[in-house]
Amino acid sequence: MCSVNDCRFDDNDDEITKNKGKDSLADVTLCRKCKYENADVLLIGQSGYCKTCFLIVTNHKFRAALGKSKIIRHGDSILVDHSGELNSTVLLHLIKAGMSESAHKRLIFKTVVLYIDDSTVERTSEERDMLRHRITEETKASGFDGYAVSMSQVLNEEDTLDIKPMDKEINCENDNRLRAILASLSDDTSRTDLANQLRRRLLLSAARKLHCNKIFVADSAVDIAAKVLGDVCLGRGAQLSTQANFCDARCADIKILKPMRDFAQQELVYYSEHHEINSVKSTESPSVPATSIQGLARNFTTGLESQFSGTISTVFRTADKISPKNNVQQSTEDNCALCEARLDYVSSGNEVTAMRAIEVSKLVSSKSVNASSPSNRENGESNCLVSRLDNEECCNDSGECGCKNDMKRQITAEDVWRYLCYSCRRIFRSSEILRTLPAPLLFAVQQRIAFKSMREKISDFLL
Numbered sequence: 001m002c003s004v005n006d007c008r009f010d011d012n013d014d015e016i017t018k019n020k021g022k023d024s025l026a027d028v029t030l031c032r033k034c035k036y037e038n039a040d041v042l043l044i045g046q047s048g049y050c051k052t053c054f055l056i057v058t059n060h061k062f063r064a065a066l067g068k069s070k071i072i073r074h075g076d077s078i079l080v081d082h083s084g085e086l087n088s089t090v091l092l093h094l095i096k097a098g099m100s101e102s103a104h105k106r107l108i109f110k111t112v113v114l115y116i117d118d119s120t121v122e123r124t125s126e127e128r129d130m131l132r133h134r135i136t137e138e139t140k141a142s143g144f145d146g147y148a149v150s151m152s153q154v155l156n157e158e159d160t161l162d163i164k165p166m167d168k169e170i171n172c173e174n175d176n177r178l179r180a181i182l183a184s185l186s187d188d189t190s191r192t193d194l195a196n197q198l199r200r201r202l203l204l205s206a207a208r209k210l211h212c213n214k215i216f217v218a219d220s221a222v223d224i225a226a227k228v229l230g231d232v233c234l235g236r237g238a239q240l241s242t243q244a245n246f247c248d249a250r251c252a253d254i255k256i257l258k259p260m261r262d263f264a265q266q267e268l269v270y271y272s273e274h275h276e277i278n279s280v281k282s283t284e285s286p287s288v289p290a291t292s293i294q295g296l297a298r299n300f301t302t303g304l305e306s307q308f309s310g311t312i313s314t315v316f317r318t319a320d321k322i323s324p325k326n327n328v329q330q331s332t333e334d335n336c337a338l339c340e341a342r343l344d345y346v347s348s349g350n351e352v353t354a355m356r357a358i359e360v361s362k363l364v365s366s367k368s369v370n371a372s373s374p375s376n377r378e379n380g381e382s383n384c385l386v387s388r389l390d391n392e393e394c395c396n397d398s399g400e401c402g403c404k405n406d407m408k409r410q411i412t413a414e415d416v417w418r419y420l421c422y423s424c425r426r427i428f429r430s431s432e433i434l435r436t437l438p439a440p441l442l443f444a445v446q447q448r449i450a451f452k453s454m455r456e457k458i459s460d461f462l463l
Contacts, residue, residue: 033057041270044309051274058263058271062094065259066107069246072214072257076109079212080144081116081203084135084281087218090268091260092142093277095216112210113144115166116202118151118195120175121182134280136166147210151195152178154202155438161209181438186430188292193234194427196294197339198438200256207254215256220263222302225315230297235423239341241323244316250340264312333448336421337441344421358422411446419445 031037032047033056039048049057066072080095082088098107115135119128132148139146146166152174153161162171182191207215219227227243242248248256260268272279290296304311324342334343416433417425428436 043264043266044305054270055274058267059094059097061262062259063098063105063107065246065262069257071247071255072109074108076214077210077212078109078111078214078216079203079207079210080111080113080216081218082113082135082139082146083218084115084131084138084279085218085283086268086272086277086279087220087223087260087263089138089277089279090263090271091216091218092139092144093271093275094259096142096144111144112212113139113142113146113166114163114203114206114210115139115146115148116151116199116206117148117170117172118199120151120178125172131281132166132170138280139166147206149202149206150175151199151202154178154198154205155181155440157440157443158205158208161205163206163209181436184431184436185427189234189294190427190429192292192294193423197424197427200339201440203256204251204254213254215254217256217258218260219258220260220265220268221312221316222265222298222305224258224261224319225312226294226298226301228315228319229301230294231423233293233297235426236339236341236421238324238344239339240319241321242341244319250335261316333451336424337416337419337444337448338424338427338437339421341421343419411442411449415449416442416445419448 029039029048031039031050031053033049033053037050037052040051041054042048072078080088080092082092092113095107095111099111100106115132117128117132119131123131136146136148147163148166148168148170149161149163150170150172152172153163155174155177156162164170182194185191185194203215203217207213224244228240231237231239231243236243242250244261246258246261248258271277290299301312301315335341336343411434413433416437420428434442
């Protein structure tokens with residue numbers, strides 16, 4: 001039973017609590033790794049590190065990301081997407097440190113740096129030249145081969161892609177066409193989404209041109225978390241795993257890798273301060289008003305992370321575990337022509353899906369809408385584009401003879417919509433798809449139609 005004597009030490013509870021507080025405070029000020037030096041680097045939501053241990057942990061995190069995946073092989077050619085921002089600058093420094101003679105288990109692969117000039121709208125030609133010059137100096141200081149290409153080159157065919165060394169003048173002849181395409185879209189969300197998809201396609205084309213089989217992008221944890229939330233808002237929920245995974249294998253011959261995905265922005269800042277690294281291009285401040293869903297998602301993510309330190313890690317690690325049900329028999333023709341993700345738009349069949357519900361709702365609500373309006377053109381009514389393949393000839397130079405070969409070259413809006421996923425359709429919802437979509441993508445759609453027609457013709461002869 002309880003007695004008064006059992007409580008004789010109750011008066012010392014405050015002293016015990018104070019001692020515990022002092023011990024915990026002492027633990028916080030010591031390095032988390034060596035338990036000896038004082039913590040010089042304090043990370044949000046984590047214990048601190050001394051400078052030496054922080055650099056060891058940072059380099060180990062980068063090398064572990066490459067080692068755990070077992071994707072990098074000896075003799076691989078890696079194309080590094082260098083934008084001039086802090087993420088890509090730190091990535092170049094980590095690669096250089098991993099290839100140094102003093103490094104344990106040196107990184108052995110060929111590194112090629114590519115700068116994509118995507119400032120067609122925001123900057124003047126003088127500012128773009130100055131930025132490219134500074135990135136050229138930074139790349140030369142790292143000891144890597146550097147190349148540059150204008151974002152507008154994505155409008156050319158892959159075999160005519162004009163990639164120049166960084167110290168040479170780049171080809172900007174298609175800049176006006178790219179500006180016109182972006183200006184024809186209805187809002188900044190669509191422009192940002194299309195620019196991101198075109199940048200990805202340009203990276204893949206440049207990697208083939210430069211004979212690289214893998215691509216490094218410098219997306220950090222906050223970048224991936226913001227893109228994940230933005231993709232959910234844009235209807236790309238089925239693509240979250242490819243956005244958050246270490247390896248983006250949507251393209252069969254070239255893989256896009258994200259070795260910086262486990263790095264917090266605070267770690268990159270501390271790393272750059274220790275090595276006195278200055279980024280050439282600054283990122284937008286969260287205080288700048290966002291004019292797109294992608295910008296709102298980023299501001300929301302960074303704002304929430306400042307109050308709850310586990311937000312970013314929770315978002316992108318949850319997205320890493322979410323993936324759609326794969327079909328082993330699915331071919332590349334079943335992927336979106338723009339983003340190369342799995343087509344999620346069901347236009348036939350009896351399967352009940354979210355896309356079918358959206359399709360029925362749109363059909364019902366558009367009964368009173370004029371059929372010739374731009375928003376209704378994805379139904380494929382009275383829109384076609386005649387494009388000519390290099391290996392085909394027409395009996396009439398005007399291309400309007402109506403012969404069999406001429407009929408094969410007609411691409412309707414319905415054909416293009418059929419090979420776009422739901423989110424990519426939303427990009428062009430208020431524009432004329434046949435005039436807005438770049439010529440290489442129209443050519444890709446034309447090839448898919450030709451392959452499908454050929455398969456139907458020879459299907460009876462296949463075993």
